[in-house]
Amino acid sequence: MKTVSEAILSQYELVVGLEVHAQLSAQSKIFAADANRFGDAPNTNVSVITLGHPGTLPMLNEAVVEMAIKMGLACHCEISRYNIFDRKNYFYPDLPKGFQTTQDKTPICKGGYLDVKARKGNSKDYWVKRIRLNRIHLEEDAGKSIHPADADYTLIDLNRAGTPLIEIVTEPDIRQPEEAAAYLAVVRRIVRYLGICDGNMEEGSMRCDANVSVRKKGDTKLGQKVEIKNMNSMRNVQRAIEYEFVRQVQVLESGAKITSETRLFDVNSGRTFAMRTKEELNDYRYFPEPDLAPFVVTDEDLSRIRAAMPELPEQLVEKFQQVYQLPEYDSVVLTDEREMAVYFEQVCALTKHYKAVSNWLMGPVKSYLNETGKTAAEMPLTVRQLADAVELTEQGALSFSVASKELFAALVNQPEAVAEATARRLNLLQESNTDTLLPFIREIVAKFPNEAAAYRKGKKNLLGMFMGEVMKASSVKIDPKKAGELLRQVLES
Amino acid sequence: MEITPESLEKIAHLARLQVAPQDREKLLESLNKTIAWVDKLSEVDTTGIEPLTHMTHEVNRLRKDKIEQTLTHEQALSQAPDHDADYFRVPKVID
Numbered sequence: 001m002k003t004v005s006e007a008i009l010s011q012y013e014l015v016v017g018l019e020v021h022a023q024l025s026a027q028s029k030i031f032a033a034d035a036n037r038f039g040d041a042p043n044t045n046v047s048v049i050t051l052g053h054p055g056t057l058p059m060l061n062e063a064v065v066e067m068a069i070k071m072g073l074a075c076h077c078e079i080s081r082y083n084i085f086d087r088k089n090y091f092y093p094d095l096p097k098g099f100q101t102t103q104d105k106t107p108i109c110k111g112g113y114l115d116v117k118a119r120k121g122n123s124k125d126y127w128v129k130r131i132r133l134n135r136i137h138l139e140e141d142a143g144k145s146i147h148p149a150d151a152d153y154t155l156i157d158l159n160r161a162g163t164p165l166i167e168i169v170t171e172p173d174i175r176q177p178e179e180a181a182a183y184l185a186v187v188r189r190i191v192r193y194l195g196i197c198d199g200n201m202e203e204g205s206m207r208c209d210a211n212v213s214v215r216k217k218g219d220t221k222l223g224q225k226v227e228i229k230n231m232n233s234m235r236n237v238q239r240a241i242e243y244e245f246v247r248q249v250q251v252l253e254s255g256a257k258i259t260s261e262t263r264l265f266d267v268n269s270g271r272t273f274a275m276r277t278k279e280e281l282n283d284y285r286y287f288p289e290p291d292l293a294p295f296v297v298t299d300e301d302l303s304r305i306r307a308a309m310p311e312l313p314e315q316l317v318e319k320f321q322q323v324y325q326l327p328e329y330d331s332v333v334l335t336d337e338r339e340m341a342v343y344f345e346q347v348c349a350l351t352k353h354y355k356a357v358s359n360w361l362m363g364p365v366k367s368y369l370n371e372t373g374k375t376a377a378e379m380p381l382t383v384r385q386l387a388d389a390v391e392l393t394e395q396g397a398l399s400f401s402v403a404s405k406e407l408f409a410a411l412v413n414q415p416e417a418v419a420e421a422t423a424r425r426l427n428l429l430q431e432s433n434t435d436t437l438l439p440f441i442r443e444i445v446a447k448f449p450n451e452a453a454a455y456r457k458g459k460k461n462l463l464g465m466f467m468g469e470v471m472k473a474s475s476v477k478i479d480p481k482k483a484g485e486l487l488r489q490v491l492e493s
Numbered sequence: 494m495e496i497t498p499e500s501l502e503k504i505a506h507l508a509r510l511q512v513a514p515q516d517r518e519k520l521l522e523s524l525n526k527t528i529a530w531v532d533k534l535s536e537v538d539t540t541g542i543e544p545l546t547h548m549t550h551e552v553n554r555l556r557k558d559k560i561e562q563t564l565t566h567e568q569a570l571s572q573a574p575d576h577d578a579d580y581f582r583v584p585k586v587i588d
Binding site: 026027028033034035041042043044046047048051053059060061062063064065084089091092093145146147151152153154155156157158283285288290292293294295296 | 503507509544546547548549551552553554555556557558559560561562563564566569570572575577579580581582583584585586
């Protein structure tokens with residue numbers, strides 16, 4: 001591919017809209033009672049409905065309706081009160097009925113938006129972008145086709161057929177590849193908070209297609225769009241869009257037109273390439289699904305669902321700054337995973353040293369989770385242990401560095417261990433109480449009247465000698481910071 | 494609306510039907526008769542009338558989210574023209 005100069009690229013504007021499919025984590029399928037489970041032996045989670053046998057009737061799973069509504073409420077959408085399903089007709093062997101049951105005319109959620117924070121590379125600076133949603137609708141997933149090499153047949157596994165999906169469609173509001181990645185991170189965080197999807201792009205439980213076009217800056221008409229598929233991570237979505245932007249500009253600059261087509265992203269080369277073009281235009285001949293009764297969403301349904309929703313990251317970032325006085329950075333890090341945010345609040349119910357709790361979580365606790373490959377759902381310390389460790393450190397009973405290394409290590413995965421008793425047993429505690437230390441320090445200073453006098457005359461470096469004597473004479477560990485303070489006070493009085 | 498030889502071909506393709514050349518003329522005529530007959534309905538003024546999507550007034554036929562195993566793996570595969578121990582087999586599909 002020829003390169004185009006930055007100057008040429010800067011004359012063009014990127015326009016992207018995303019379609020995200022999220023598999024809903026219901027127990028059973030959207031229209032049938034077979035298990036909605038990943039990783040089972042092929043064709044074991046199937047029923048006559050899933051297999052599309054004639055004369056069978058689908059019935060809607062109430063849980064998936066609630067999940068879709070939760071997502072809609074989290075994304076500031078309007079919820080459709082009267083809903084029907086539609087048939088999207090096409091032939092493919094992993095779609096046994098010959099149509100996909102989806103929502104065409106009445107998507108369960110309409111409009112809405114998400115605010116995302118995008119940044120270039122690892123830059124600290126970010127910009128906030130509001131990405132409007134067009135709709136969120138319910139539909140079913142298809143089965144899986146396997147094409148063995150050299151075989152004259154294709155194998156079909158229908159376990160995934162009928163898996164409940166929501167498709168979240170944005171308006172073409174994205175102008176930078178980073179905004180697409182940031183948007184996906186926000187969507188993933190929300191579905192995880194809501195517990196409606198595990199958000200795993202590598203395993204395909206969350207999938208993303210991108211509609212990409214370019215136009216000259218200042219143009220109001222959208223350019224010809226190209227659909228890109230096969231991007232199985234946020235990073236790859238960003239890479240594919242970056243590549244596609246340059247490719248389309250090159251095509252236009254060479255005087256050619258953009259072809260309406262579907263392109264696949266190749267992870268290894270970082271390029272997109274055209275899928276075999278279909279000779280006929282897609283004509284899905286949507287029509288209302290007569291086998292599924294319409295469903296109606298009432299005000300009561302909405303209040304009940306809303307009341308059962310957890311606080312969302314957006315709200316928690318605000319709350320952590322307002323209620324716990326944390327910096328924005330801490331608030332964002334601690335709310336990335338819901339389990340971490342919940343844990344933080346539980347610890348803060350037991351200690352008022354909120355910033356110290358945050359430091360513990362962002363420091364030793366997060367390092368531990370990273371090193372051991374665990375998630376925030378598998379916290380190494382109990383809420384009480386961390387609260388006690390924070391209290392002990394803040395009272396000066398042990399230093400943060402000793403606490404975060406030795407005490408932390410001793411408490412990890414020992415839920416029965418009590419922080420203070422463990423610190424005592426390991427001889428980590430230090431004395432920092434003024435009432436205890438002051439008479440003791442006076443006693444030591446009294447033993448060296450000449451040195452004390454010299455200090456007062458200006459030989460300030462004698463302080464080190466006094467510190468040494470204090471430390472040596474004590475039978476317990478002493479908080480050096482506190483001891484230094486008191487020593488100076490005694491010597492200078 | 495009129496069915497042309499081109500639209501006949503398109504409809505046949507979408508339905509994955511093979512139409513023999515000698516049948517085309519007859520099919521065209523028959524389809525156009527049907528369309529003309531149904532077209533009678535367009536004479537009714539339906540301004541302001543919501544489309545009828547369902548024949549009953551029943552709403553909210555929902556099921557609880559509970560797993561039920563209603564078919565065995567063997568039963569599931571047994572009705573297919575071709576399968577192996579694990580999978581349905583279909584003629585090779587090229588994307």
